[in-house]
Amino acid sequence: MSAGAMGEALWRAAKAGNPAEARRLLDAGAPLDWQNPEDDGATALMAAAAYGHNSTVELLADRGADLEAKDEFGTTALARAAACGHKDIMELLADRGADLEARGRFGITVLMAATLFSCKDAVELLVDRGADPEAKNSGGNVALDLCTSGPCAEVLRNAEQRQRWHRRKVLTVWAH
Template sequence: MTGETDPPALDADTIAFAGRVFDLARGGREAELADFLAQGVPPNLTNGKGDTLLILASYHGHEESVRLLLDRGADPDRVNDRGQNALAAAAFKGALRVMQLLVERGAAVDGCGPQGRTALMTAAMFDRTDAVDLLLSRGADPARQDADGRDAASLATQMGAYGTPRRLAAALTRPPAD
């Protein structure tokens, strides 16, 4: 029985079209993506894993596609099924210019999904020291804990990161800026 909230069934052509749009975001093909957005494709289009066009463009480091999507109203704080937002996706890859753009355009520096994992935690885990430095400079909280009570430094240490635990320890001992 179909309830009122069940989405309509999609045909093969619609699914193929959506796949093409997601590939444009992954590939950084902003001109073609802009054409589809102008024709009514929603900027917060989401795939079956909860990834938005913005998350995919951010993950792949496509600054101009990220800018386009933000200009068209994409929500930088939406999370996918794994609790990751666009900033965390960019932090995972160390895409500094994308990270800067996202924060400048309103992404919550400590934004996260239900698991509580922030972009700082993601960057720290994968030893992205430049990304950690950027996020700290933008006000990321090094003492913030995820749903399991782990902060960025403990997650980084657990993953065997070398440089980020020291940066985070230093950030925790610095007096707050006025």
């Protein structure tokens, strides 16, 4: 089987949430960060993240998948998980060092992606982890400008207060 065929098979296993098949393919030498031209250049990690397959995301991350790989639109696995509201996957990727401020096409941040798709839990997680609600896209808009959801807007309006509370909490834990 060619590297391209193995990469495609890995991508399909990741999209389907089949970690056993993904593990078998990786052990057989499938390219971990192969980009599927039929899915805008998405990697297996991006597919698993978008479809909410936690165990497959964890396997791919454990095997060294590039957390910052971008598809043709500049979207990362974290941004795909955020846009789909997969909070557990977002936490896993963030804990492993995924860039909360990664930007896609037109300067869209991960926080903006979550906001555009009205994913309140994702917006809360990103704000609580320190994502910058004042970051501007190439059109000069911040996440709140792009918001179409009342609950997301409320989180963004209170972002500074939430982040201040989380910083105090971290400092308190660190001091003890």
